[in-house]
Amino acid sequence: MSARGNLFIVSAPSGAGKSSLISALLKDNPADMQVSVSHTTRQPRPGEVNGQHYHFVAVEEFTQLIEQAAFFEWAQVFGNYYGTSRTVIEHTLAQGIDVFLDIDWQGAQQVKKLMPEAIGIFILPPSRSELERRLTGRGQDSAEVIASRMQQAVSEMSHYNEYDFVIVNDDFDIAINDLISIIASQRLTLASQTLRHSGMLDDLLAQ
Amino acid sequence: MSARGNLFIVSAPSGAGKSSLISALLKDNPADMQVSVSHTTRQPRPGEVNGQHYHFVAVEEFTQLIEQAAFFEWAQVFGNYYGTSRTVIEHTLAQGIDVFLDIDWQGAQQVKKLMPEAIGIFILPPSRSELERRLTGRGQDSAEVIASRMQQAVSEMSHYNEYDFVIVNDDFDIAINDLISIIASQRLTLASQTLRHSGMLDDLLAQ
Numbered sequence: 001m002s003a004r005g006n007l008f009i010v011s012a013p014s015g016a017g018k019s020s021l022i023s024a025l026l027k028d029n030p031a032d033m034q035v036s037v038s039h040t041t042r043q044p045r046p047g048e049v050n051g052q053h054y055h056f057v058a059v060e061e062f063t064q065l066i067e068q069a070a071f072f073e074w075a076q077v078f079g080n081y082y083g084t085s086r087t088v089i090e091h092t093l094a095q096g097i098d099v100f101l102d103i104d105w106q107g108a109q110q111v112k113k114l115m116p117e118a119i120g121i122f123i124l125p126p127s128r129s130e131l132e133r134r135l136t137g138r139g140q141d142s143a144e145v146i147a148s149r150m151q152q153a154v155s156e157m158s159h160y161n162e163y164d165f166v167i168v169n170d171d172f173d174i175a176i177n178d179l180i181s182i183i184a185s186q187r188l189t190l191a192s193q194t195l196r197h198s199g200m201l202d203d204l205l206a207q
Numbered sequence: 208m209s210a211r212g213n214l215f216i217v218s219a220p221s222g223a224g225k226s227s228l229i230s231a232l233l234k235d236n237p238a239d240m241q242v243s244v245s246h247t248t249r250q251p252r253p254g255e256v257n258g259q260h261y262h263f264v265a266v267e268e269f270t271q272l273i274e275q276a277a278f279f280e281w282a283q284v285f286g287n288y289y290g291t292s293r294t295v296i297e298h299t300l301a302q303g304i305d306v307f308l309d310i311d312w313q314g315a316q317q318v319k320k321l322m323p324e325a326i327g328i329f330i331l332p333p334s335r336s337e338l339e340r341r342l343t344g345r346g347q348d349s350a351e352v353i354a355s356r357m358q359q360a361v362s363e364m365s366h367y368n369e370y371d372f373v374i375v376n377d378d379f380d381i382a383i384n385d386l387i388s389i390i391a392s393q394r395l396t397l398a399s400q401t402l403r404h405s406g407m408l409d410d411l412l413a414q
Contacts, residue, residue, distance in 0.1 A: 128410045157411055165392070166400035168407070178395055185372070185392035188385055193373035200375070203335045204364055 003196035005032070005093040006186045007115060009101045009108045009163075012123035013153035015134035017169040021123065022100060024176050025183075033183070035100045036089055039065065042080035055085070073103075073110045086114065098183060105159035112162075119186055120163035121179070126170035210403035212239070212300040213393045214322060216308045216315045216370075219330035220360035222341035224376040228330065229307060231383050232390075240390070242307045243296055246272065249287035262292070280310075280317045293321065305390060312366035319369075326393055327370035328386070333377035 012018035026033060039055045041062050050056045057065075062081045066074060074083030084101065092099050101111060101118075111118050125131040135149045160166055165182050169175040186192065194201065219225035233240055246262045248269050257263045264272075269288045273281060281290030291308065299306050308318060308325075318325050332338040342356045367373060372389050376382040393399065401408065 124404075124407075124411065127407060128413070131411065154412060154414065160408075161397060161401065164397060165395045166397055166404075167395060168400070168404060178391065181388045181391035182395060184385065184388035188372045188374060188389060190368060190371060190373055193375070194368065197331075197373075197375060200331075200334060201367075204331065204338070205361060206335070207361065 002096045003187065003192045005096050005098040006183075006192070007089060007093060007099050007101065007111075007118040008183070008186075009103060009111055009118050009120045010123065011103060011105055011108050011120070011156070011159070011163065012169075013125070013131070013156040014149060015131050015153055016123045016125045017172065017175070018102065018123050020172070021167075021169065021176055021179055022102060024172075025100075025179060032096065033098045033100065034092055035102060036084060036092075039071075039074075039083045039085055040080060042082075055088070072114055073107050084111075098186075105156060105162065108159075108162065119165070119182075121165045121167060121182060122160040122163035123167045123169050123175070124157065124160060126168055130170075209303045210394065210399045212302065212304040212306060213390070213399075214296060214300060214306050214308065214318075214325040215390070215393075216310060216318055216325050216327045217330065218310060218312055218315050218327070218363070218366070218370065219376075220332070220338070220363040221356065222338050222360055223330045223332045224379065224382070225309065225330050227379070228374075228376065228383055228386055229309060231379075232307075232386060239303065240305045240307065241299055242309060243291060243299075246278075246281075246290045246292055247287060249289075262295070279321055280314050291318075305393075312363060312369065315366075315369065326372070326389075328372045328374060328389060329367040329370035330374045330376050330382070331364065331367060333375055337377075 010018060010022060022035060026035060037051060037053070037055055039057055039062060041057060041059045044050065044054070044056050048054065059081065062083065065071060065083065065085065070085055070087040071083040072086045072089070074081060084103070084107070089099050101107070103111070108120055112120065125134065131153060132146070132150060135153065136146055167175050167178045217225060217229060229242060233242060244258060244260070244262055246264055246269060248264060248266045251257065251261070251263050255261065266288065269290065272278060272290065272292065277292050277294040278290040279293045279296070281288060291310070291314070296306050308314070310318070315327055319327065332341065338360060339357060342360065343353055374382050374385045
């Protein structure tokens with residue numbers, strides 16, 4: 001039997017570079033890693049691909065999935081449903097594929113409650129001044145808008161200590177290596193290796 | 208304050224390639240990693256360097272260290288004392304340096320009891336037949352000698368499930384990368400990063 005994949009929850013304040021890190025990690029479409037794709041009832045926008053950007057489903061299907069308790073979390077936003085399918089994730093993990101959930105601290109708490117073995121990774125910017133620079137953008141936003149973004153970032157960051165691992169995204173190449181190390185190490189845990197190599201272990205340990 | 212180093216316990220049966228992996232890891236003398244050096248009261252052999260191969264000490268000093276409870280473990284073998292100094296290891300860890308303890312499962316149990324945060328890594332050969340090949344050597348040993356080595360290897364391997372991580376040393380380059388990933392990931396844990404970046408975190412989280 002091959003090992004189950006691991007579920008990684010990745011959270012960060014806006015400006016920490018989370019999306020760039022996940023994109024870089026998955027850019028060559030590795031066979032053993034996937035980002036989780038949410039379900040939604042809203043219409044696809046031009047260029048959006050079903051199964052890649054979202055699983056686009058009808059309202060009836062979505063409400064059936066709710067009744068089947070298929071979601072880790074779901075919400076209705078501007079009349080459309082959005083949800084993270086536990087069923088899809090479990091199916092992917094069972095194939096030995098690691099899954100990445102790009103969610104905020106509230107979603108992370110919900111997932112951790114339902115699947116305590118999920119591994120939380122929080123990504124931080126290297127300093128307050130660098131975060132301010134990243135959130136200021138191209139200088140076209142008012143001081144109020146920037147202050148509000150900053151406040152939201154501080155609020156998200158105040159939950160960093162609910163995660164198993166912390167990456168400081170100062171140098172991008174180091175941060176991506178940190179992420180890769182965490183993923184690799186989680187495939188080397190006793191539980192993971194015992195499943196992956198059960199046949200070999202029987203052979204090695206025979207008297 | 209910088210983060211404390213981590214203590215890694217590395218065990219393996221003879222033939223798994225543990226010594227080669229540790230040597231490769233430390234070959235460029237990284238400033239942040241050291242293998243633990245044992246104390247002994249035996250005389251240095253030609254070429255052995257004090258502080259590198261062993262800490263060579265007089266019997267009086269060794270017995271004083273025993274009385275001071277300075278050792279994780281110690282033993283007397285053929286009239287000479289050997290011991291692993293907890294004091295030296297603690298001092299090294301406090302400087303932010305990772306320490307590697309190359310010991311068997313009995314030593315590992317002892318260290319884990321005294322320092323539960325120590326991280327255990329067990330190295331396995333890829334198959335029974337490959338282990339037999341490695342233990343057969345250059346074909347100059349009797350079948351009995353080889354069978355006895357094999358029995359000892361199986362006995363050591365039966366404790367693999369007392370360790371936190373398991374590396375299968377099939378391809379050497381992959382195994383060394385696995386080892387490096389485990390070490391890197393342990394520097395990224397919440398506890399380690401919270402200590403390492405305490406100043407930065409205060410700055411980031413200020414309201």
